[in-house]
Each structure stands twice: as C-alpha cells, then as structure tokens.
Amino acid sequence: MIINDYATAEYWDRLYTQGRSYRPVTSLETELFQSLVQTKPGMTVVEIGCGTGEWARALASMGLSVTGYDLSGVAVAEATKLTEHDYGDLRFAEWDIHSATPPYRLVPQSVDIVTCRLTIAFLNREKFVKDAFRWLKPRGVLHIVTPVHEHLRPNEKHRGLTEQQISELSAGLEQTRYAVDLDRSITGLVLQQSA
Template sequence: MIVQEQRTARHWDLAYRHGTVFEQVTDAEQQMFATFVRTIREAQDMRVGCRAVDIGCGTGEWTRALAAMGIDVRGFDFSAVALSKARKLSLGARSDRQPSYELWDVNTDPIPTSLVPGTIDIVTCRLSLSYLDVARFLTDVRRWLAPEGVLHVVTKVAEKQPEPPEMGPYVLPHRGLDERQLKALCQGWRSVDGYKLDPQGETTALVLQHPVDASFP
C-alpha cells in the first residue's frame, strides 16, 4: 500500500508519540550502502572526514547507522517528537561519532545555515523522498553537494507493493515512487547507479552523482 496524501508535522508527532516505527536498518543494507556509495570509500582511503545529511530522519535509525560508519551526519525532520526520540537513542549508540539533529520542514522552511553550498558529501533520503517537494529538493541538493558528492535515495516502488495486512491507527504504510518518477529522478545526473534491497524489488536504492541541469516532472 502506498500513502497518497501528505501528512502534517502534527500527524507525525502523534504517530511517533504512540510508537510508530519504520523499517529497521539491517547489516546487509549498510553493507550495500558502503559498497555503492563511492564517496565513503574514497574518504576512508584518504582518512578524511565525510559529511552527510539525512533528510526525513525520523527517530534517527539511519542517521545512527551513518555515524557508526564514521560519517559526520546531521539528521533533519519536521517532527519534534521524532527528533526528541532520535537524540535520546543516539546517546546510547555505540559509535565514536554522535549524530546531530535539527528541526526543519524541508518543503516550506528556509534552508538551514548549516547546509552550506558545496560542502555536503552525501545527502540521504531513506523512505522519505516521496513525502517531499521533489523538484524543489533536487534543486537544493545540487547546490549542497560537494564536487564528488552523492545523493542516496531509498524508496518503495509503488507498482511492486503487496497488499498490506490489517493495520492499527499508528502503524503507517509507506509512501513510494512509481517507475515513471524513478526514471525521472535519474535524469540530470552524469553518474547513476542503483540496487534492490529485497529480491522482489519492492524497495530500491539509487546512487546519483555529478548533477547537470534537469527538472523533475
């Protein structure tokens, strides 16, 4: 099932307050990310810091996974409840680096001063891009990325979603992108790579690098 309507910060605050969680990050997902995102390997080889931002971070599970890989990462979300939980969970995480978090509605608020153009190595959207104003977001990402920077997107594929089981009021189905939107998302980048996170291809990842001028329909 794919959610069609947008949801407000108030909705997400209520959902997270009642224990809503999204899919857990697996070891296999982290390994595939490290394999396909070249910036990480290059930064590790050169023993220099790698700076990332996680957009729509929720309670910070993916943000903490990035920190555990040795990445300096800041998570952004527009749910204050989610970020409060993310900060508490991050305090107990086993990592040399601690992620930071910032409240931000990416669709409507001014861009935070921490997102300096040309300084971000990796921008990640894990199951969050389809909730954003994609055209506006891609324009901003192109400005934020460093010369070798990468946009990494994990999303549900609309056409491949199974019928969901009966769900309670605070168990949220995912919103996803359809095949046409995925194809459009890959336009405007000189380097495009991707991989499936499950055998059926219900969840896919895209690795986009070296942007050129393009628009998202």
C-alpha cells in the same frame, strides 16, 4: 473531502507518539551503501527525513559526520534520546525541508553525501533534488532509498515512487540503481552530477 496531511508535522508527530517505526536497517543495506557510495571516515552526510534516527546512527557508526533533519519534533526528540550513548559525530535537528529558511549548517557545496531513506514519496521531489545538489560538493552523492509503487500493496502505495517517477529523478544524472531487499520492492539510487 480527502485531506493529504503527510506534509504536516502534526501527522508525523501523531504516528511517532503512537510508537510508529519503519523498516529496520539491515546489514545488507549498510554494506551496499558503503560499497556503492564508497564512503570514507570523516565525510559529511545530511539525512533528510531521519525519523528516530536509525539510518543516521548506522551512518555515524561508519565514521561519517552526520546531521539528521526531520519535520517531526517528536521524532527528533526520540532520535536525540536514542543517541545519548556515543554513536560518534551525529546530531539531529527539527526542520521542514519545504520551509523557506535552511539551517545555518546547510551552506552550498558543503556536503559529501545527502541521503533520504523511505521519505522521498512525501517530499516535493523536484525541489528536493535541486536543493540536494546545491548543498553537495561538486562530486557529492545523493543517495535515495524508496519503496517502489508497483510492488506495494494497495494501502501502502502512497509510500512509494512509480517506475516513471524514479526515472524522472535520475534524468541528466549519473545513476546506479540497486535492490535493497530480495523482493525488489525497495530500491536504492546513487546519483551524481556528470563528471
């Protein structure tokens, strides 16, 4: 029997204990994000599946107020350690977004931007998008970066969303889609409720 254990903290803890890291954040990625999301200093951001926090630190360096959540305690401990030096307004907490109880900070309509980088393939997408728009202020932005299934090698396919799944994510929402890398294997989505 094949057991899909991506949904467990143990799976991710094991990888992070082995020193696992993911695609480094590039300057192109941060520039595209800033220009497409039109960030302003002081905006509040929730980063879901933050891992060891590289993207969260990049966001805090833009002057944003960032909270990163991850279900892996090992990743959150490492993210917190790497952020000992001053990265601005930034914090991390352990939280499985599929659990019933949300963190006390995540009150409805309190957040300007929700981001989710290289993580959505491991989440219950429908629930995540619904939750994100509940946390967001009325014109808040849901920003997703995901590998595209069709462009991945066979052993990496589980990390990406298919083109069909990407279109389903944006159904009924205003959408800007862009390529995060030159070979278009990683896509970015900026999603908003219609004005």
